[in-house]
Amino acid sequence: MVVSIVLELGExxxxxxLLMCVVGTVVPYAVFVPWLLENGLNVPSLIQQASTPIAAFAWLDVVISAILMLVLSxxxxxxxxxxxxxxxxxxxxxxxxxxxxxYLYLGDADSAQLVAPEGHT
Incomplete structure (x- = not known):
């Protein structure tokens, strides 16, 4: 019974x-694509967008997070x-x-294969 509940929660x-993979793709691109269509691949303009302290904070947060994701991977x-x-x-x-x-999905998929009883993978 407990194993069944844990497996259902895991699923x-x-x-x-997976839902967050879709959201994490659609939402940022919903903002980026219109900007790209308006400005083209204008790298100086993109860099200029990070000229305020709050924008620089957001960019640095994302860059550091991306580096961490790459190291974990x-x-x-x-x-x-x-x-x-x-x-x-x-x-x-x-x-x-x-x-x-x-990354989290792949980790959950791997751990589910390690702990699932026979017939539940």
Whole structure:
């Protein structure tokens, strides 16, 4: 009974991570794509957007988080996980808003395979 409840909660959490992968892709791109269409790939203008202290704070937070995601993924890849290359690609192309929930999803999927009783994987 307890194992069944834990497995059901685990499935719910895994679905939540997948939902957050979608949200973490759609929401940032819903803001970025219109800006890109209006300004083109104007890197100086993009850098200028970070000229206020609060914007610099947000950018630095994201950059540091992305570096951490890449290091965590590199550790998993060094341990033999081939699927964590997807986290690297997603973090570099979309950002931490996709990379983090994907990393958590992959971790939950791996741990579920380790603890699930036979017939529940």
């Amino acid at each position: 719910l959490v895994k679905r939540f991570w 590199a550790r998993q890849i060094a341990r033999g996980s081939k699927k964590h290359w997807l986290v690297v690609a997603c973090t570099c192309t979309v950002g931490v808003s996709l990379g983090l929930p994907l």
